[in-house]
Amino acid sequence: MYFAIVALLCLFRVGCSASLTSSSCEDLxxxxxxxxxxxLGKWLYIGSSSDLPGSRSIGHLLTSLWLDVTPTTQENTLNLMQTQRVYGDCSSYNFSMTFENSTMLIEEPFYMKEVYLRSDCPDCLAIHEEVISGKDTFTSVMLFSKRKSVSPAVVEMFQKQVECFKMPPPIMIDTNYEICPEPTSPMQGLDGLNSLLVPYLSEAKMAHLGLRLLDRLFDMFVN
Incomplete structure (x- = not known):
C-alpha cells in the first residue's frame, strides 16, 4: 500500500569499496x-524510511514485499509488479514506469521520481524516492536485495544514508518471513494504486496530523 508508493517502487545497483567511515554524506x-x-529481475525488500504520513504505521505492519521488474516493447518503459504482505494479507499491483538517464519516473496520476544510490552490496538496490502531491513533497529511502538479508555493514551504510537525508530511522524487515506467492488474481494498475494512496497524499492537514500521530504510536508500541 504505502509501498506501492513505496512502489512505487524500484531498484538499483551496487558497488563501491570505500569504507563507510571515510564516506561523506555527499558521497553517500x-x-x-x-x-x-x-x-531487471526480482528484488526483496530489506527496509526503508519515509516521511509520507502513515508510512511508518504500514512499515510496522508490513511483513514482506518483493518487486519484479521486466522489460516492455516500449522504449524507456519498464513493467513493475509489486507484491506485499500487510498484516497477513497479500496483494499485488502491476504498472509501468518510465526509465531514462538512471531515473525511474511516474508523472500521472501522481508525480514520483526515483534515483539510485551507492551500496557496498553487489546485489542490492538503494533507492531515493520523491513523491509530489499538490504542494506537498514526500521523501522515501529504500533498500532492496536479491537476497532476504544483507550484511550488517550494508545495513549500516543504508542507515547512514537515511541519516544524511535527515529522515526518521529506517524500519527494517524481519528476515524470518514467508514471501507472498506469485499473484494469480487480476492486479490493479496506477489508478488502483492511486486510490489506495489518497489518504496518504491528501492535502488535508487534519488527515496528515492523524496519520503522523498513528505513526508515533506505532513507533512507541511496536517492536
Whole structure:
C-alpha cells in the first residue's frame, strides 16, 4: 500500500569499496548511473524510511514485499509488479514506469521520481524516492536485495544514508518471513494504486496530523 508508493517502487545497483567511515554524506547521497538491464529481475525488500504520513504505521505492519521488474516493447518503459504482505494479507499491483538517464519516473496520476544510490552490496538496490502531491513533497529511502538479508555493514551504510537525508530511522524487515506467492488474481494498475494512496497524499492537514500521530504510536508500541 504505502509501498506501492513505496512502489512505487524500484531498484538499483551496487558497488563501491570505500569504507563507510571515510564516506561523506555527499558521497553517500550522490545518485549512481545505472542501466535498465541492471534493474531487471526480482528484488526483496530489506527496509526503508519515509516521511509520507502513515508510512511508518504500514512499515510496522508490513511483513514482506518483493518487486519484479521486466522489460516492455516500449522504449524507456519498464513493467513493475509489486507484491506485499500487510498484516497477513497479500496483494499485488502491476504498472509501468518510465526509465531514462538512471531515473525511474511516474508523472500521472501522481508525480514520483526515483534515483539510485551507492551500496557496498553487489546485489542490492538503494533507492531515493520523491513523491509530489499538490504542494506537498514526500521523501522515501529504500533498500532492496536479491537476497532476504544483507550484511550488517550494508545495513549500516543504508542507515547512514537515511541519516544524511535527515529522515526518521529506517524500519527494517524481519528476515524470518514467508514471501507472498506469485499473484494469480487480476492486479490493479496506477489508478488502483492511486486510490489506495489518497489518504496518504491528501492535502488535508487534519488527515496528515492523524496519520503522523498513528505513526508515533506505532513507533512507541511496536517492536
Amino acid at each position: 547521497l550522490k545518485p549512481i548511473e545505472i542501466s535498465s538491464t541492471e534493474i
